[in-house]
Amino acid sequence: MYSAKGIYTLYIKFTLCFLVLLLSGLNAGSVMAQIGVTAVKGTVTDATTKEALIGVSVFIPGTSTGTSTDYEGNFQIRTNQQKDKIQFSYLGYRTATYTIKPGEEQTLNVRLEADARQLSEVMVVGKKRKVHYSNKNNPAVDLIREIVDNKQKNRPESYDYVQYEQYEKTQMSLVNTPEKLKRNLLLRKYDFITNNLDTTLLPGRAVLPFYIQEELTENYFRKSPQARKTVVKAEKKVDFGEFVDNKGIMAYMQHMYQDVDIYDNNITILTNQFLSPIADMAPTFYKFYLKDTVRTDEGQQLARLQFEPRNPSAFMFTGSLYVTLDGTYAVQSVDMEVSKGVSINWVRDLKIKLDFEKNPDGRYHLSRSGLKADFGLTQNSDMGFYGERVVSYRDYKINEAQPGARYEGDAVVRVLQAGLGEDFWQASRHDSLSAVEVNTYTNIDSLVNMKSFRRTMDWGTALIAGYKRAGANIEIGPINTFYSFNPVEGFRLRFGGRTTNNFSKKVMLETYTAYGFKDEKWKYYLGGTYSLTDRSIWEFPVRAIRVSYQKDTSIPGQELQFVQEDNFLLSFKRGDNDKWLYNETYNIDYLREFENHMSYRIGFRNWRQSPAGSLQYIQVGDGSGDDEAMALQHLTTTEASVELRWAPNEQFLQGKIYRTPVANRHPVFTLRAAAGLKGTFGGQFEYQKVALNVSKRFYLSQLGYSDVVTEGGYVFGQVPFPLLAVHRANQSYSYQLQSYNLMNFLEFVSDQYASVHIDHSFNGFIFNKLPLIKKTKLREFVTFKALYGKVRDENRPYENPGLLHFPTDANGLPITYTLENKPYMEASVGIGNIFNFFRVDLVKRLTYLDHPNVSELGIRGRFKFDF
Template sequence: MDITRYTKNFLLITLLYLLPATLFAQSQTVITGIVTDAKTRQPLPFVTVSFNNSNIGTNTNDQGRYSLKTSQRFMQIKATYVGYKPVVVNIVAGKEQAVSIKMESTSEDLAQVDIKGAKRARYTNKDNPAVELIRQVIDHKEQNKPEAYDFVEYKAYDKLQISFVNVSEKLGDKKLFRKYKFLLDNKDTTLVPGKSLLPVYLNEKLLQTYYRKNPEKKREIQLGEKNVNFGGFLDNEGLNQYIKHIYTDVNIYDNNIMLITNQFLSPISDVAPSFYKFFIQDTVVVNNQKLIELTFTPRNTTDMLFEGKIYITQDGNFAVQKAELVINKNINLNFVKSLKVILDFEQNPDKRYHLSKSETMADFGFNKNRKGGIFGDRMVTFKNYLVNQPRPDTTYTNGNGEVLEEVQNRSEDFWAKNRLDTLTTAESKVYKNIDSLNNMPSFKRAADIATLLFAGYKSFGPVEVGPSNAFYSFNPVEGFRLRLGGRTTTELSKRYYFETFGAYGFRDEKFKYFLSATYSLNDKSIYRFPQNYIRASIQRDTKVPGQNLMFIQEDNFFLSFKRGVNDKYLYNDNYKFNYVHEYRNHFSYALGFNNWTQSPAGSLYFVGNANSTTPNVVNNLTTTEATLNLRYAPGEQFFQGKLYRIPIPTGNPIFTFNYVKGMKGVFNSSYNYNVLDFRVDKHFYQSIFGYSDVSLQANRLFGKVPFPLLTIHQANQSYAYDIESYNLMNFMEFVSDRYVAFKIDQHWQGLFLNKIPLIKLLKLRETTTFKILKGSVSENNNPNIDRSLYQYPVKPDGSPITYALGNAPYIEGSIGLENIFKVIRVDVVKRFSYLDHPDIAPIGIRARVKFDF
């Protein structure tokens, strides 16, 4: 089970239900009425009507009607609408009354229809003027992209707000929540029609961007940042990084648009006519510029596609002047009730257009029919746009990504002068409200409980105890195993970190332990990028040979349940020293020194010269290793917590190189050897075809060593599906001193099931996985040839347990369904080779918990 992703996503999603749905209380002042055009007398929908100088408001419906209620005393209401002059009307406080509003259009009002596309009984791309138009837009994309200029620079104001939706007005009157009334009363009813928003998170950034086309380089200089601070409950930087991963920048000129961790096909993608239907609606005039209004809709409403409209210029450039992108209710997307993107463009002096404002609004919730949930709104405003003005090379290359401390501590006067947009009344109160909330003991207690439930650690200020899922486990060697551990936090020190645990097995009656001490060399948390620390550790513990679980502790309770025989273990004594150094370009290196003693446990044994009259029984195997790890992950991002960090998938490859040097005679080490290992991982986004995770690894050992020092390939005998392991391989079944491994894990995101009637209502998603392992053991490491080496383990009857990979590769594949109840993945796994081995499972069913949008 992918516990790190489970923790990260479950913590975010459960916030949806921290507050109940709305229960509007009866108020003293009730205003109802209709808003109409003063000239045509036609009703105006979506007009914002609010009590003047307040954040209490609503929007008119399709018939132009509205209704306002409040217990506060206001003397005026105000109506605002794009293309119309604002209207302020006097009212009588404390009474129910009807107020009709007439609005006059401004000079920027849109002109009426010039032409309309004819509707066809059956949609076709052939001889369709809308499709011909969109193909012109596609053909002109290269000249209209921002990257078409040799040099571009601009200033951007980035505002991200997260709010609870439709929180009950009566909630603040309940005894449990009375002390939080100051927070619950800070609502905004003007931003989204029919929704009352309670802002709880706000992040503002002011950036200066410089772009150079050749050689291509983009530098962002952060001029200011202001962020809600949740104290020790949530890591602000990590939370902001993850939210920005959900609300990524939208460039309609890209073929694919990343949103909510999924790729959507752009309506002006190169292949858009094959997946979208297009219709010409109107020609309109905005600021004396004639535009064509084009609507579009998916051919299949369950695919990762948008619907909406775009406005195209008629000046020969075929540029996008405005776009509105939304998703329909049938799309196979979890926890998202609605999503809307609005893009506005401004004209440059050279008559081409640049993005002037981008807004992404998403409404999250478990149930699309419930009124509660979480609403997120990211708005980016662009100003001071300048093109083809070259700067010195250092402008594009120096200090990219570095954020100075003073940037995060800008004054209120700085923000008042430099915001390129305004805060609403509710938004302006968020910083103070959350600071007050963090100082309340009752909130600190609730946050402490949440941390224990979701992260598995109980905080005691400078120390945390956990993880809770490892307190109890069992295995055939130790029997019942109890473990208690903990670690220090940044409240103790930002430079010194200690981590420890103690465990006891009731069957082997042995104590196990771990202790590490880490020192940060850059005065930052060792979990923060870029890392720069030294660590020393000592550990005595049990382990299944060859197992290196990537996501969770081996003594996790859920991994105690295993299939087949599982009684071959090792007692490991490790003394380690490590130095890790990361750079801002995401290159890192790590140096290590490890003295490692392995002692067989359970039915495992080490014996050489097995068939001779004097077999050599070995009680322990000691090696000393020096290690070098090189890693390059360009553009890598992290969801960072105060005491953890989790990589966020990007489309960039990750390269890893490891070198291990075994040193005979150093601290009782018995062998000389060298190991080279190279691996590349890549996450491929494939738009409507889903995504895939691909890895390729090659490994070679030089030297003569016994089988415990060979690569014991990572098997999985639990019932949980493990991406990194071979799920139908038995423990210790295969060893190699050279191998090549390839893995592809394909997520189709419902590409096929979405086309099947009724089945598509279940929102299931298909997965296919393929793994192949080709390896061998050289003659000098083969105990069947060199009898002085440790014998491969065998059963009591002498039949083999461990094999060297032969001429045929080990092959395993699976077909699965994920998104079952939105969180479960189940795979049917098939083993295709070495089916003659005893006690193997040629086919099996495995499951894992996985949260995804």
């Protein structure tokens, strides 16, 4: 959209962290004051081998409360209902029921006995450090290969039609020890929140839910022509009011907790790709052990396989799965967790459980999916997040065709009914909520209505997003632009603001004024955007018109991501930074987006630019008189433009006032064209420009991913150098992904060019193998950028009267060049996640090292706040 890409994502992430910091200060003086809470924890083992049992179902009979054991056989369960029984069930073992004491915390060490129906053929494997592992003559590997060979026919896509209802529940909680929460005196007036602590989910720590969302959908799939349709029937979520974008948080949660498809070769979780234990190449990267074979109550024969990565630090899983032995080789259940040696951003522990149910045709469909994640700033920190996403599926209908219109149109359709109360949700939920989850809704609602909380959130939003509310309709900011400095303006003060959605969802107004104490000049901006639909100007698909006027300074060839040019931190620059522009710009454009993610933008701009600082526009004379060189005070261009963009399957993190695309494997094509209109509103030049940009993320499984951007452009007509392609340079100390970080401002210009940028993240592939470094949770980055271009003879100064000299330094030496001889290239190596939110790169300039005042090496950093 019209704002810097990525600001909204950063805003959402910082908002979540701010909520954590806020809620972490809540008084927990009544942690144990809940009455009637029954909490049971313990370990489940095999009665004969004493081996820990993974994935044992643990539940309270007569309730919907249940859990399962982890990789060490541990479990924790809690209920507010007065029940005195707890039950343990596991395929191949006898169901065990124990008596418990209602209203008390207790520990049970459970030993399950093998079921008599278990087959006599059992393969027992000793401790793996005593056995040389091999794929050869390994029945477990043979079975995995059968699963791989039958994957396609066991996927839902193998049916002609599939229909089912889906219920999804996602929640986030603050985690800390009860003692530390008790000692914290911050915001003790909110102690009603901390009465809702859960002390049974994580050993030794309390869980304080602060966000929960539920969604009920109807889903349709058609094989040919392939189509997917999701109809959202109902949704419910915690509402933090005007200060937190609930829709944006919901979208970000869905982005983090993506669906887990065990049949995919690579499973994306928390923006990382993990190799599935039944991937095509799984036997190359995993170790497999056949633990036993069992029969279910229905007579179904199953095999239990355990798996673990050959390399403990690789992005893979550890766990067990059950697979059918009736010739279908379908997965019946999976219980797995991320290998302990894997370092993921913020994640200390991550567990996944998948259950499948049998269809009438004998095949299986996913009936329940659960993902639990424990987040923390450090591995040993008590404080952190606890996140959980549970998805259940029911009312499966196989090969029952619906009318064609059912599969057409938008992929996601919302048909939400107004006024759905708790009675509806109690009848519609696939699982009932716990008392803690129910209380989360009411407690946060009470919190949001408190003036002290709203005041705290107001200031917190100002620190995070840079805007401070000044009444209901206006925000003042961005705060980090209020003060900056540069060689032309000297000390610069700026003050501005914008309207909020309370003013209007269809209209947004922005303005600022600035003053430079050195040049003693005022600068202004005034802009407005109007939505031509009944939706917000940010909500996809957009149809809006924008008009703006700006009188301000800029640096030729600087294009920033994530930050604004007069940000205080960008006042610090390397090398000479005294060639600036004064600009006066009138702009109007119209944006139209379509549901298929095609869009076009039509624009019109009148731009008057005047050189500032040491930059001069010296016109080359025709040699007929004494005034062969003449200094021009300004250039004026009038330009009409059109932009076509296609981003197939693009998804957004959508917010109230920002949105940003979510990177995926699909390419994005952007074609831009512009024409100079000589004689229109003072335009002095006639020219045409065209540029094509293609970007795509390539996932390389265990090797991480690469973001690749290619671009080519051409300028038709004879124009002075300011209207050529002035290549994006960066002399700040902030690392800019789409700029050349060791190129000087105005160093290169072209009228035809081609470029490629490759930014590869190894995602811990190397550092996770280094014993000491892997504990730091650092990530490795490698970047390469190359630019090649040229300037045609008709656009070269000195040879063409009327053109402008290329800029020179104080000694008259040129500082602006063309790229005919060789491409400009630079490369960098970087590390990410220092303190979990910063990336630092060592950048090496590879060509044109003989140019004056260039840096061959440089260190650049930027915020890259990733969960």
